[in-house]
Amino acid sequence: TLWWPIYGFFIWMIITGFSNAVNLTDGLDGLAISITFVTVSTLTVFTYLTGNLGHATFLGLIHNPAAAEVTIFCAALAGASLGFLWFNSPPAEMFMGDVGSLALGGSIATVAVIIKQEFLLGLMGGVFIIEMLSVMLQVASYKTTGKRIFKMSPIHHHFELLGWKETKIVFRFLIVAIFFALLSLATLKLR
Incomplete structure (x- = not known):
């Protein structure tokens, strides 16, 4: 029972930090949403595997039966990201703003918490973390x-x-995001 407040604070830091990281990345046309698409697509794979008992057991993931619904949410978010990217690619006709970027960051972090991949989120969303660290430094x-x-x-x-x-x-940032996504998927067999 002592660990719950610490874990709660940890979750709060992850969700708040990742929301702000996505918000900081939203400074160029198509940058935040293209990296969001890659990150959410990777999370879709992880949620699917987490929700399937056979795959989760084989890969050493913590099985969560509710992850099937989260997979649908992630797939919808990936599709919505592509739809938005159509209008946000340079030169942008539509802009995400703080409401969109903070909501996307919070959604991504919440999914990572639900499937117990909080630490791997730092690798999946590596570009977001680099952007946030550059501001902090x-x-x-x-x-x-x-x-x-x-x-x-x-x-x-x-x-x-x-x-x-x-x-x-x-x-170039998109290429780095794809590299981080592939690296995080590679950890499935490196456990």
């Missing part, structure tokens, strides 16, 4: 030394100021 460096590490944070704006085109940044 920039603020910490500026407050302690008065110097900036990056030209601007989050890090995608740093690359913008280096002269990279917006589409180049989005596609």
